[in-house]
Amino acid sequence: MKKRKPLILVICLILLAGITQEGTQVKAENSTVTITTNNLNVRQGPGLSYPILGQAQKGDQFNALSREGDWIKINFQGQSGYVASWLISDMTTSQTGEKAASTNSQAIITTDGLRVRKGPGTSYGVLGTIQKGTAYKVKSTEGSWVKIQTPYGDGWVANEFVQYSGSQEQNSSSSSQTGEITANSLNVRNKPSLTSDIIGKLNSGETVAVISQNDSWTEISFSGKAGWISSQYIAVQSSQSKSKPKQSASGKSGTVTATSLTVRNKGSLNGKPIGSVTKGQTFPILEQTDNWAKIEYRTGSYGWVASWFIDMTAEKNSGSSQQSVNGSSAIILHNGSNIRKKASTQSSVIHRANKGDSFEIISLNDDWYEVRLPNGGTGFVAGWIVKVEGSAPAVTKPGAEQHLRNKTIVLDPGHGGRDNGTTGARGTREKDITIRTAQLLADKLRSAGANVILTRSGDTYLPLPSRVGISHYHNADAFISIHYDSTPDRTARGATTYYYHPFQQELAANIHSNVIAMTNLRDRGYRAGDYHVIRENKRNAVLIELGYLSNPAEEALIASAQYQQSATAGIYQGLARYFKN
Structure with a gap:
């Protein structure tokens, strides 16, 4: 009997372990x-x-x-x-305290390197990190945690590190006043004194809730707490003034054509996201600079949106969809291109142009450019058969969006965080320009109805296996890794596209040919390349080098807004052609 006791003890421990595991x-x-x-x-x-x-x-x-x-x-x-x-x-579930978020509310991140977790608590695993100033759709809240939609999927962040915009209230302040910041890098202090501690900074165009004012200082709501700024750098509006609709200074209004379009605090991709607007919304155009339009996206709140995702119309009389494109030229991509009397493929041909011919753009009419002919007359050329030089938006071939709709596309901006990538002859960092390209391309693809995931949305370091993992997790229909090249030979130039597996070759061929056509870069071909993000990727994946930062002339071209438009339009068109085939 004594010999059986250890056996009974073992059986009891096994049963206890089973109960514990089930618990x-x-x-x-x-x-x-x-x-x-x-x-x-x-x-x-x-x-x-x-x-x-x-x-x-x-x-x-x-x-x-x-x-x-x-x-x-x-x-x-x-x-x-x-x-x-x-x-x-x-x-x-009835057992959790999770609450649905208000429609269209957004969380703006207030700290760098914020961890996104799989659940509402620090005990849950980390999906990834996000950066200060980025904005994400709020899905729900639970206790002191908020669930947001991120490039890593839906995840949770601590409520103390976000500010809200949209339908959800930003703060507990009941002030009926808001103010727009009129200076960049404006210090926010913890007390109304120049000797008090600085708790943050604000930039021109940002809107804040005003709590109180006393002579030269204004108390505002900042990152969930009260802060003080100099009154001379804020334009305060009362609730009465906000209720009056702003009149367009340009005489135009614009309708959003993208599914979801980010609003920024300045007219640049480097501007801080402060909100978003959705397809079909119409706003007066208050101001235009380059490819950006200033709108009143919410009552009393102003920001900038990319104008190539805004359908411009005159507010009075004409109803024309023509858009001013002063200073731009259309460069013909193919020999024998037709220039027509009207903006239609059914209209008569009045001039034939060859590859490299350049025409002054007078206006944009839907997907057609009205151009000045050598004889002084005007004609129309299809926007998808030309390359644009200047501020005019690039046009993609009509119908391309039907081949991109509902496709899952993962965009991988190369490098990031501690990994700068290469640095150009003029100081351009590869990690900065790859994220700029990816964000612009993401906006174009989302406007076509594609499901777009970025491996990073800010200046963060992400290991190569994690980038591939995102592709696999989301069952990507296409994975595009975006890079810029460098070599000791400062005369090297051009674009190269790489694939690793044979099944990736067709995607590489389509993207490469369209990028070359749209940018007119030197064609260095598409070829097999042994890179981790395509070698270990089981999905359709390519890596594209969009020019040489080591070449000073090409670096200046790469950094221009017109090149970024052309390059992303080329990738967009290449993806559409690949999915069509």
């Missing part, structure tokens, strides 16, 4: 989850090694049975299956 599962009875990506694998167990039961589609909802680590157990077609928690959202 770690988070019950989620009466809960539902919503799938956030297409073709999501539902597995037989909580891990990537388990067999696949089937696939769920974006928007599908299921009853959640329990949580096991990073996996959610669901009721799938009458069976128990598991889905990855980082690819689902809107888990609602």
Whole structure:
């Protein structure tokens, strides 16, 4: 009998371990989850090694049975299956305190390197990091945590590190006044004194809630607390003045054509995101600079949007869709291109042009440029057969959006954080210009209805395996890694596109040919290349080098707004042609 005691003890310990393990599962009875990506694998167990039961589609909802680590157990077609928690959202249950967010509310991040977690607490795993000034759609809140839509999927951040815009209230202040900042790098202090501590900075164009004023100082709401700024650098508006609609100084209004368009505090991709507008909304155009338009995106709040995603119309009488494009030229891409009497392929041809011919652009009419002919007359040329020099927006071929709609495209801006990439002859850092290109391309693709994920949305370092992991997690239809080249030979120039696996070659060919056509860079070809982000990628992936920063002349071209438009239009068109075929 004594010899059996150790055996009985072992059996008891095993049973106790089973009870303990079962207790770690988070019950989620009466809960539902919503799938956030297409073709999501539902597995037989909580891990990537388990067999696949089937696939769920974006928007599908299921009853959640329990949580096991990073996996959610669901009721799938009458069976128990598991889905990855980082690819689902809107888990609602009577047992949690999660609350749905107000429609169109956005969270603006107030600190650098903020961790995005898989759940509302520091015990949950980290999906990635996001940077100060970036804005994300709010999905829901729970306690002191807020769920936001990020490039890594839906995740949670601490509420103390965000400011809200949109329908959700930004602060607890009940002030009926707001103010617009009129100076850059304006110090915000903890007391109304030049000797007090600086708690942050504001830039021209930003809007803040005004709490009080005393002579030369104004008290404002800043990052969830009270701060003080000099009154001479803020234009205060009362609720009465805000209620009056702003009249357009340009005599034009604009309708948003992108699904979701970021509003920034200045007319540049380097401007801080302060809100967003959606497709179909119309605003008076208050001011235009280069390719940016200033609008009143919310009552009393002003910001800048990219004008190539705004359909401009005159506010009075004409109803014309022509847009001013002064100082721009249209460069013909192909021999024998037709210039027509009217903006239509059915109109008669009045002039034929050859590759390299340049024409002054008078206006933009839908997808056609009105140009000045050598005889002094005018004609129309299709925007998708020319390259633009100047501030005029690049035009993509009509119908391309139908081939991009609902496609999942992962954009990978090369380098970031501690990894600067190469530095140009004039000091341009590769990591800065790759994110600029990616953000511009993302806006174009989203306007066509594509589901776009950026591997990084700010100046953050991301290991190469993590970039590939994002491609796999989202079952990307295409993965584009964006780079700029460098070599000791300062005369080297041109664009090169790389693929690794044979099935990636067709995507590389389509993107490369269209980028060359739109930018007129030297064609260095598309070829096989042994790069981690395409070698280890099981999805259709390419890496593109969009010119040489080591060449001073090409560096100046690369940094220009016109080149960025042309390059991203080329990638856009290449993706559309690939999916069409």
